[in-house]
Amino acid sequence: MHLYRPGYILSGIIFLIAAYASYEYFKFSTTVTVIIVFISISNLYYAFSNPKDDLPKNKFPPGHLFIKSLQQYNADSKQASIDWKQANENTIICPKCNTEEKLFDLLNKKNPKIMIYNEGKPRVRVADGLHIYPMICFNCRTFSEYASDVNNESGKAVEGKEYFKNKKISQKNKIEALNYAKSLNNEILIDKINKLKLKY
Numbered sequence: 001m002h003l004y005r006p007g008y009i010l011s012g013i014i015f016l017i018a019a020y021a022s023y024e025y026f027k028f029s030t031t032v033t034v035i036i037v038f039i040s041i042s043n044l045y046y047a048f049s050n051p052k053d054d055l056p057k058n059k060f061p062p063g064h065l066f067i068k069s070l071q072q073y074n075a076d077s078k079q080a081s082i083d084w085k086q087a088n089e090n091t092i093i094c095p096k097c098n099t100e101e102k103l104f105d106l107l108n109k110k111n112p113k114i115m116i117y118n119e120g121k122p123r124v125r126v127a128d129g130l131h132i133y134p135m136i137c138f139n140c141r142t143f144s145e146y147a148s149d150v151n152n153e154s155g156k157a158v159e160g161k162e163y164f165k166n167k168k169i170s171q172k173n174k175i176e177a178l179n180y181a182k183s184l185n186n187e188i189l190i191d192k193i194n195k196l197k198l199k200y
Contacts, residue, residue, distance in 0.1 A: 019040060
């Protein structure tokens with residue numbers, strides 16, 4: 001057996017060591033370890049393969065596609081992490097008292113300061129088709145509305161959101177919000193809405 005590509009011996013050994021370390025010390029999953037072992041074997045095999053036997057347009061070792069796939073996976077994971085972070089930092093603000101609340105997982109918060117409801121049936125502004133949602137601030141007990149306007153097409157958006165109205169919560173607002181909370185079986189929101197004392 002003749003060694004044609006000595007450089008790939010080193011890379012094959014490195015991947016083999018990495019596979020052992022990933023399984024023994026870093027406790028990676030078996031699947032990841034098997035992939036690394038396959039890359040190692042592919043590089044070792046490529047080191048002893050005769051260049052004359054290569055396909056006409058074959059410029060890469062067998063493990064190259066796996067490396068590229070892993071690089072793409074890491075890039076996608078990083079982008080997903082950035083997207084998640086941006087979504088987690090997205091907030092909504094009460095236009096009356098400036099109370100701020102993160103939108104991420106809003107309906108599952110243990111002590112929400114703001115409630116958005118009628119998410120399946122927004123009010124639609126005819127002029128531009130903007131979807132407007134009602135919201136209640138438990139901090140100052142006011143009713144208002146908001147719409148996502150990332151590009152600030154209205155010229156009135158604050159951090160990608162436009163706010164409308166700002167008034168005392170009416171009995172009608174309270175009933176609508178309560179019905180929405182009941183439809184979700186959300187005991188926390190039901191309790192907070194029931195405890196709301198309306199201002200007259």
